[in-house]
Each structure stands twice: as C-alpha cells, then as structure tokens.
Amino acid sequence: MKLISTLSKITLAALAGTALASPAALVPTPASEISTPVSTDPKVIPPVPATIVATEDGTCGIFKNGTTCEDTEHGACCSIAGFCGNGPSFCLEGCQPKFGSCGKAAMGDAAPAAQLAVLPI
Structure with a gap:
C-alpha cells in the first residue's frame, strides 16, 4: 500500500510541472496552423x-x-x-x-x- 501511495505522489508531482497543468495547453491548434511536411x-x-x-x-x-x-x-x-x-x-x-x-x-x-x-x- 505504501508503494502505491508513493507512486501516486510522484505521478501527481510530475504532472503538476508539465503543460497538462496549464489550461492553455488544452486549447486545440487551428487546422490552418497544422502542416504536413513534404x-x-x-x-x-x-x-x-x-x-x-x-x-x-x-x-x-x-x-x-x-x-x-x-x-x-x-x-x-x-x-x-x-x-x-x-x-x-x-x-x-x-x-x-x-x-x-x-x-x-x-x-x-x-x-x-x-x-x-x-x-x-
């Protein structure tokens, strides 16, 4: 049980420092800004x-x-x-x-x- 609790804390701490914590990261990119390189x-x-x-x-x-x-x-x-x-x-x-x-x-x-x-x- 202690291992699961420790892993959960590590996972939450890692996510808090990523772009997932920012609401701006959830805004989709407009299709006009997406290009496929040729x-x-x-x-x-x-x-x-x-x-x-x-x-x-x-x-x-x-x-x-x-x-x-x-x-x-x-x-x-x-x-x-x-x-x-x-x-x-x-x-x-x-x-x-x-x-x-x-x-x-x-x-x-x-x-x-x-x-x-x-x-x-």
Missing part, C-alpha cells in the same frame, strides 16, 4: 524498380516492393495506400499509374456498383 529528399521515396512484377498478395506500389496490379486477380488499380482493387478508392484520386491502371475506365464494372447502393423504397 520531403524532397530522394532517399525518402524509393526509386521505381527497373523490373515491375505482378503482385501475389494484393499489395502494390512504390512502398510495397514496387509490384503492379496489372493482370492480377486482385484488381487492376493500385491505390495510394498500396493495395490493388477496382473501385473509386483504388482507381481515382491517389491511384499509382506506374503500378496499375487508373481512371474511371479502369474501374470496369465497379463504377455502376456504387450507384446500386441507393435503392427506391
């Missing part, structure tokens, strides 16, 4: 491999061993997250064209499927 360092982004091979596990792209979705069972498009598929999240914004097809035409039958989600009552 690196131009060529060491950060791996180069496109000389030979691009088809994926076996459905992963693709520059950060996933440089494999492609073309001619695979996983879908023709390579998403920004590095996965193969045929829907808008794979083929439109963020699609990696060096590792699969991109655009509405690449979605094939996936485009009308999204319209079928809303059915009349």
